[in-house]
Amino acid sequence: MINRRHFNLALGALGTGLGPVSTKAAAQTLKVMKVANSAGVNDAQQAFITAGQHPRLRYYASEGVDVEYVNMSSMTQAMQGLITGQVAFGPVSPGIYLPALAKDSSLGLIAAYKWLPRNANVVVVRPDSPIKTVADLKGKRIGVRSQGDPGIVAMKTMLLELGLEDTANQYIAVGDGGPAGQSLMQERVDAIVTYDTFAARIEILGIALRYVPLTPKFAEVGTGWLCVQKKTLKEDRKALVGLFRGIAKSTLFANANLDQAINIHWALYPESKPKSKSEDEARKELQFILKDRKQNWMRRDNDADPRIGASSLAEWKANIDTAAETSKNSKLAAEIGDANSVFTNELIDEVNDFDKAAVIKQAKDFKL
Incomplete structure (x- = not known):
């Protein structure tokens, strides 16, 4: 530096x-x-x-x-x-x-x-997941980057907006990228709550995701x-x-x-x-992430x-x-x-x- x-x-x-x-x-x-x-x-x-x-x-x-x-x-x-x-x-x-x-x-x-x-928060699930809305996530296993991650608060906030409690939810640290994606694909978690850029990093690895709409009021906040x-x-x-x-x-x-x-x-x-890929590949990935x-x-x-x-x-x-x-x-x-x-x-x-x-x-x- x-x-x-x-x-x-x-x-x-x-x-x-x-x-x-x-x-x-x-x-x-x-x-x-x-x-x-x-x-x-x-x-x-x-x-x-x-x-x-x-x-x-x-x-x-x-x-x-x-x-x-x-x-x-x-x-x-x-x-x-x-x-x-x-x-x-x-x-x-x-x-x-x-x-x-x-x-x-x-x-x-x-x-x-x-x-x-x-609002840069996203909720992602497997493409074949039965989860369609945030309400469906009550009592589910939620993947977050770490136990200090704001994704936990984001999920609590959205469930509260719907008048639901998260007392039965489990918040499981899944990390980033591949490990997070594998946790979802292998059904160790039912959904991941994270930021737009982190979800994009999972998709870049060829792991298909489906985005669950945020709740209306929460979607409007910074x-x-x-x-x-x-x-x-x-x-x-x-x-x-x-x-x-x-x-x-x-x-x-x-x-x-x-x-x-x-x-x-x-x-x-x-x-x-990135050293393991061409400049064009790295650029396309970053443009996708952002x-x-x-x-x-x-x-x-x-x-x-x-x-x-x-x-x-x-x-x-x-x-x-x-x-x-x-x-x-x-x-x-x-x-x-x-x-x-x-x-x-x-x-x-x-x-x-x-x-x-x-x-x-x-x-x-x-x-x-």
Whole structure:
């Protein structure tokens, strides 16, 4: 990571007419912001963040920041990394985040940027499964990536929406990719609840899946927020604005030109490029994996608040109500107190202060 960053900083300085600079001097000008990567692997599904690191784009460098990944195995571990200061920002799921805040109000975390405004959860079953709806999953064996995975909360939430309990459900850790797919095909689980990208990784292996429709209300909610420490928000506000503005630009770029975003990711992180297959094969796989995710990065056209990264008080109140039910803690709302304390839009106007049309045009014209 350090070598990549130094190399790109030097190129970036040359590319903007600043003249040659030492890599040491260039590195000292940027504040490195570590992010928890709960996917556990470094690949182009992170293109919505990494695109802006390219020296011809410099979405982060122009803001005085850079991004560094810390791989983690789950959302739970990612949140722990935030609490301990191992990372500066990372993804949180309301179903995990809110009960933790209710239990310990001194955690000092706040959701500051909504990175996945559409619902990226999926429920998959075998093609010949008798399961047709979420209601059919009551009392079934549900596969999830790990015991700390938000898929558990997603299933609880959908069953509650239908007025059903999940007390008889079993949640079984099945991992990712092939092992997860085999667990389903060999009927060790009745269904898998996961994210769109993880289900696509199962399908790529030639394992056929059938997608069960999400429940109506749950289908309309967002999936992911980026969380920071309140202390960081206060002390490094400018850096966070630059960081999230860089992510917003990178997201627009990756959505507008996914093929080049993949190229950029591979150029910056060559170790993430698959070695066991051709580049064309690897590209087709990534395009398949991200076919749904690239749209889930974007807000809907009819969203009341079109600002990239924005949250609403109404959705967080709904998240709190849902978390209270899924965690079986009727006092959760009272323990949290003011719902405004769990999220902030303080940075969002500044984050969106850039020419979005220009970024989209730049993406469409870009060729590595």
